[in-house]
Amino acid sequence: MTRTMELDAVIIGSGAGGGTVAERLAPLAEAGARIAVLEEGHHFPLAYFTQREVEMMGLFRYGGGWPIKDGSITLAAGRGLGGSTLVYTGVTFRLPDAVCEKWGVPGLTPKDLAPRFERLEKDLSVIVPGDDMVNDNNRLFAEACETLGWEVKKIPLNLSGCEQEGFCNLGCATGAKQGAMAVQLPRAQKAGVVLVPNCRVEKIGRGKVSAKVSEPPPGTVPGPWEPGEVEISAKRIVCAAGSPATPGLLLAAGLEKELPALGRYFTLHPAMTLYGVMPHPIKNYQGFPKTYYTPRFSQTHHFYLETAFYYPFVSTKHLGLWGEDLARIMTRYANFMTVIALNHDPASEKNRIRLSRKGEVIMDYTIAKESVESLAHAQVAATRLFIAAGCREMVMPMAKKPVFTPADAGDKSLEEFISPKRFLPIKTPLSSAHPQGGCRMGAGPEDSVTDPWGKVHGREDLYVADASLFPQSSAVNPYLTVMALADRVGQKLVESADSWG
Amino acid sequence: MDISAPNRELRYLTGRKLAVFLAAADRIIPAFDSLPSGGTMTTAQVVDWALERMEPGLRKRFLALLTVMEIMGVAFGARPFSKNSAKARDRQLAWMESGPSLMRMGFFGLKNYACLGYYTREAVWKAIGYAGPARPDRQYPDTVIRALCRAEAEVAP
Numbered sequence: 001m002t003r004t005m006e007l008d009a010v011i012i013g014s015g016a017g018g019g020t021v022a023e024r025l026a027p028l029a030e031a032g033a034r035i036a037v038l039e040e041g042h043h044f045p046l047a048y049f050t051q052r053e054v055e056m057m058g059l060f061r062y063g064g065g066w067p068i069k070d071g072s073i074t075l076a077a078g079r080g081l082g083g084s085t086l087v088y089t090g091v092t093f094r095l096p097d098a099v100c101e102k103w104g105v106p107g108l109t110p111k112d113l114a115p116r117f118e119r120l121e122k123d124l125s126v127i128v129p130g131d132d133m134v135n136d137n138n139r140l141f142a143e144a145c146e147t148l149g150w151e152v153k154k155i156p157l158n159l160s161g162c163e164q165e166g167f168c169n170l171g172c173a174t175g176a177k178q179g180a181m182a183v184q185l186p187r188a189q190k191a192g193v194v195l196v197p198n199c200r201v202e203k204i205g206r207g208k209v210s211a212k213v214s215e216p217p218p219g220t221v222p223g224p225w226e227p228g229e230v231e232i233s234a235k236r237i238v239c240a241a242g243s244p245a246t247p248g249l250l251l252a253a254g255l256e257k258e259l260p261a262l263g264r265y266f267t268l269h270p271a272m273t274l275y276g277v278m279p280h281p282i283k284n285y286q287g288f289p290k291t292y293y294t295p296r297f298s299q300t301h302h303f304y305l306e307t308a309f310y311y312p313f314v315s316t317k318h319l320g321l322w323g324e325d326l327a328r329i330m331t332r333y334a335n336f337m338t339v340i341a342l343n344h345d346p347a348s349e350k351n352r353i354r355l356s357r358k359g360e361v362i363m364d365y366t367i368a369k370e371s372v373e374s375l376a377h378a379q380v381a382a383t384r385l386f387i388a389a390g391c392r393e394m395v396m397p398m399a400k401k402p403v404f405t406p407a408d409a410g411d412k413s414l415e416e417f418i419s420p421k422r423f424l425p426i427k428t429p430l431s432s433a434h435p436q437g438g439c440r441m442g443a444g445p446e447d448s449v450t451d452p453w454g455k456v457h458g459r460e461d462l463y464v465a466d467a468s469l470f471p472q473s474s475a476v477n478p479y480l481t482v483m484a485l486a487d488r489v490g491q492k493l494v495e496s497a498d499s500w501g
Numbered sequence: 502m503d504i505s506a507p508n509r510e511l512r513y514l515t516g517r518k519l520a521v522f523l524a525a526a527d528r529i530i531p532a533f534d535s536l537p538s539g540g541t542m543t544t545a546q547v548v549d550w551a552l553e554r555m556e557p558g559l560r561k562r563f564l565a566l567l568t569v570m571e572i573m574g575v576a577f578g579a580r581p582f583s584k585n586s587a588k589a590r591d592r593q594l595a596w597m598e599s600g601p602s603l604m605r606m607g608f609f610g611l612k613n614y615a616c617l618g619y620y621t622r623e624a625v626w627k628a629i630g631y632a633g634p635a636r637p638d639r640q641y642p643d644t645v646i647r648a649l650c651r652a653e654a655e656v657a658p
């Protein structure tokens with residue numbers, strides 16, 4: 001039997017965006033408003049995080065390998081109370097002023113965002129990591145950048161009492177990583193906002209949400225609602241299911257006709273994880289995985305190069321090898337130096353979220369030629385960096401010989417040895433953890449989905465508060481920007497609470 | 502290649518499909534130094550566990566791929582894939598890796614599953630120099646997968 005329920009506000013999704021809005025609405029909950037956060041994923045207690053890849057696949061949608069339509073990129077997206085902040089690394093960048101200005105959203109200015117970033121950074125205990133947090137992979141990265149004359153910077157991180165166990169992407173076993181589940185959601189809950197895990201929203205309508213609550217799996221914390229179907233009437237609905245799920249919900253609600261930009265301008269930060277092999281073990285699996293990056297290529301070649309670390313199975317995906325090459329190189333796993341190149345991909349109207357006939361979300365995205373060129377250049381840069389650090393071998397998927405020594409590449413220009421011409425979709429490993437766009441903010445319904453405060457054009461009851469609001473790529477790692485935009489949405493909702501009806 | 506009987510009953514990788522999977526995993530991760538190849542029941546056990554948790558549509562496609570590969574083996578070595586020589590299997594896998602996009606997707610999935618079944622095991626971690634979790638004794642509600650990755654449930658002779 002379907003239960004019915006009346007609420008003042010429903011927030012769909014509990015990640016960076018949903019968590020932030022929930023906290024913003026806390027004063028309303030304290031004053032008696034009935035507010036719930038509906039989250040499809042489970043409530044994982046800290047003790048659940050066993051630091052083992054195969055056991056932690058359930059923290060991710062599609063086990064961590066959600067393919068885009070043509071299969072050329074797989075997406076990692078968190079699913080659980082806390083959303084992707086459960087599994088993120090905590091790299092904390094402010095939206096660059098130049099990107100904010102390029103977005104051109106009326107009223108969304110660096111001046112508006114600065115105090116929000118400041119407050120969020122304080123709440124999330126953002127620090128610049130000290131030298132005691134720099135493991136060998138990071139130290140070698142920084143030294144090699146200096147040797148090459150590249151600007152190198154420490155990465156701000158959101159940590160409190162980190163024990164540097166190095167398993168951030170499998171859920172923080174100690175609770176040191178500061179995300180929605182550590183900061184915003186507990187505050188919201190304390191104020192009376194109800195957190196409902198295992199609750200998948202199937203459909204949204206005008207002032208209505210249909211959801212299905214499922215049984216909590218063993219080892220997870222049960223939610224407050226019994227399993228079964230629920231029909232909710234709500235005065236305000238905030239979609240914070242992330243990109244691409246939020247555009248999917250809006251498409252399923254039939255809003256495409258009125259909002260032609262819906263689902264479009266989807267970007268992914270296509271990424272390549274690149275490996276060099278040091279002559280001796282550096283055990284990158286120990287210590288904090290990411291403390292340095294270089295902005296050297298952002299303006300000229302549209303990518304950031306950051307340090308990285310991945311567990312053995314995921315590393316085999318990124319290496320793009322098989323056969324003896326794979327078996328041999330993996331025996332050097334402890335010697336791996338690892339970096340990730342994140343491309344600032346252009347926002348194209350053609351890259352869009354669609355729904356299949358069965359209503360499943362499809363990411364119809366074709367990587368741009370300039371992104372492939374950018375990632376080829378990233379491999380050239382990474383090769384130079386690995387050689388400067390002392391690596392004996394490199395693995396570059398677009399190289400003439402994917403596993404090569406400095407001598408193999410030495411007599412030709414690296415740009416020739418590593419070429420975008422060798423890019424073959426699916427064979428060349430590309431991944432993403434930063435889906436953005438699909439419900440872009442803007443001035444009007446002709447070319448955007450929401451107003452600059454996340455309110456869906458033409459609707460009083462419906463808001464968006466997640467990464468799908470981005471009109472174009474953020475260029476930098478996105479979570480802090482997602483939270484700042486969600487903070488604006490929350491502010492607008494609180495300011496307009498008297499008119500909710 | 503080891504195809505001895507498992508202790509845990511396989512639910513998806515059965516019969517010819519199991520033979521194809523093992524024959525492919527054996528070439529995707531060939532034996533190297535002291536490490537065995539990926540084509541063992543221990544790999545298949547972990548993969549079968551993961552297949553149970555896979556989205557049903559994707560799982561169906563994955564299993565269908567194994568059947569298609571078996572039939573296509575004839576074009577690369579005159580016999581079904583699982584009965585072909587290592588060289589012929591390599592030729593077929595290399596073709597899949599760079600062939601039409603459906604085949605590339607299939608190869609990508611197959612390779613990922615073989616690697617999942619292999620590189621998540623503690624004995625392999627030790628051999629490649631990965632120390633594993635900082636909290637190795639944390640319990641997981643599903644004890645089967647832990648036992649499989651510790652190869653306590655079934656160790657190939």
Ligand SMILES: Cc1cc2nc3c(=O)[nH]c(=O)nc-3n(C[C@H](O)[C@H](O)[C@H](O)COP(=O)(O)OP(=O)(O)OC[C@H]3O[C@@H](n4cnc5c(N)ncnc54)[C@H](O)[C@@H]3O)c2cc1C
Nearest residue numbers: 013015017040083084089090091201242466467477478479
């Ligand atoms: C492995 C990994 C590492 C990352 N590292 C960093 C980093 O270091 N720095 C950084 O800036 N960014 C990082 N990111 C990206 C960052 O986490 C995301 O950009 C951010 O969390 C997006 O926020 P969001 O609110 O849009 O979506 P999410 O945080 O993904 O939350 C969306 C939530 O909605 C839920 N949901 C979806 N559909 C429904 C539905 N129908 N009903 C109910 N609930 C639903 C999902 O289960 C999910 O929990 C990382 C991401 C990953 C996956």
